[in-house]
Amino acid sequence: xxxxxxxxxxxxxxxxxxxxxxxxxxxxxxxxxxxxxxxxxxxxxxxxxxxxxxxxxxxxxxxxxxxxxxxxxxxxxxxxxxxxxxxxxxxxxxxxxxxxxxxxxxxxxxxxxxxxxx
Amino acid sequence: xxxxxxxxxxxxxxxxxxxxxxxxxxxxxxxxxxxxxxxxxxxxxxxxxxxxxxxxxxxxxxxxxxxxxxxxxxxxxxxxxxxxxxxxxxxxxxxxxxxxxxxxxxxxxxxxxxxxxxxxxxxxxxxxxxxxxxxxxxxxxxxxxxxxxxxxxxxxx
Numbered sequence: 001x002x003x004x005x006x007x008x009x010x011x012x013x014x015x016x017x018x019x020x021x022x023x024x025x026x027x028x029x030x031x032x033x034x035x036x037x038x039x040x041x042x043x044x045x046x047x048x049x050x051x052x053x054x055x056x057x058x059x060x061x062x063x064x065x066x067x068x069x070x071x072x073x074x075x076x077x078x079x080x081x082x083x084x085x086x087x088x089x090x091x092x093x094x095x096x097x098x099x100x101x102x103x104x105x106x107x108x109x110x111x112x113x114x115x116x117x118x
Numbered sequence: 119x120x121x122x123x124x125x126x127x128x129x130x131x132x133x134x135x136x137x138x139x140x141x142x143x144x145x146x147x148x149x150x151x152x153x154x155x156x157x158x159x160x161x162x163x164x165x166x167x168x169x170x171x172x173x174x175x176x177x178x179x180x181x182x183x184x185x186x187x188x189x190x191x192x193x194x195x196x197x198x199x200x201x202x203x204x205x206x207x208x209x210x211x212x213x214x215x216x217x218x219x220x221x222x223x224x225x226x227x228x229x230x231x232x233x234x235x236x237x238x239x240x241x242x243x244x245x246x247x248x249x250x251x252x253x254x255x256x257x258x259x260x261x262x263x264x265x266x267x268x269x270x271x272x273x274x275x
Contacts, residue, residue: 020192020196023196023199023200024199026199026200027195027196027198027199030199030204031199031204031206032206033208035208035237035239035249036206036208036251038237039195039234039235039236039237039251040195040199042192042195042231042232042233042234042235042237043192043195043196043199043234046188046192046232046233046234047188047189047192047193047196047234050185050188064134064137067134068134068135071134071135077232078228080231080232081227081228081229081231081232081238082228084231084237085227085228085231085237085238085239088237088238088239088249089239089240092239092240098208098210098249099208100208100209100210101206101207101208101209101253102207102209102210102253102256103209103210104209104210104211104212104256104260105210105211105212105247107211107212
């Protein structure tokens with residue numbers, strides 16, 4: 001009984017994870033500029049990859065494979081944002097201007113105790 | 119003390135990835151873990167920044183909270199992508215981090231980037247420049263709820 005439940009939960013997670021990966025890919029095509037495309041891609045490597053790996057972990061049960069998948073999830077968790085940040089910062093430094101509806105970079109931030117804006 | 123914990127974790131990592139528990143391989147694992155600790159010590163990277171054991175208590179409640187935030191904002195971004203009108207309003211803003219240590223600020227900046235819909239594009243001192251997919255995302259960050267949560271995590275709660 002429990003084995004069947006786990007099997008179903010695992011299948012559901014793998015399918016929803018795949019759907020989110022496809023949504024991220026669609027967003028990558030639909031978004032207008034580099035920065036908004038990074039936002040679309042981050043759906044893929046957080047929720048998409050998370051659900052997919054979670055589903056695979058349920059498939060392999062309590063084993064070393066599950067532990068290795070958990071390490072993989074941890075790697076995504078810590079390295080994903082570093083890569084996104086590096087990409088966005090490099091693009092900004094190269095002078096690729098983001099398409100903006102509103103630029104709030106020069107507003108007075110909070111208490112304003114830390115130096116100049118930007 | 120911190121180095122002992124680093125060595126134990128490296129050895130546990132070896133055991134988890136190896137899967138072969140013969141005396142020879144276990145001994146090699148011990149030697150490797152010790153060598154890594156020696157190098158980390160020499161390079162001064164096994165400190166509060168490189169191996170932040172004091173954050174373990176905070177991490178137990180912080181990471182589930184962060185995962186929930188990621189799921190919520192991933193759902194929001196997915197809805198935007200699938201909306202035929204593509205209702206985006208890209209906004210850039212600056213927010214101030216209230217964390218005291220560099221690990222705390224890095225955690226905050228990474229948490230912003232990890233939640234879909236917002237990316238940290240620049241960190242200078244305690245001021246973070248953020249690109250948000252929708253205006254609401256930028257305003258939420260300016261509100262400082264995540265900043266306060268990360269500061270609580272940094273304090274070990």
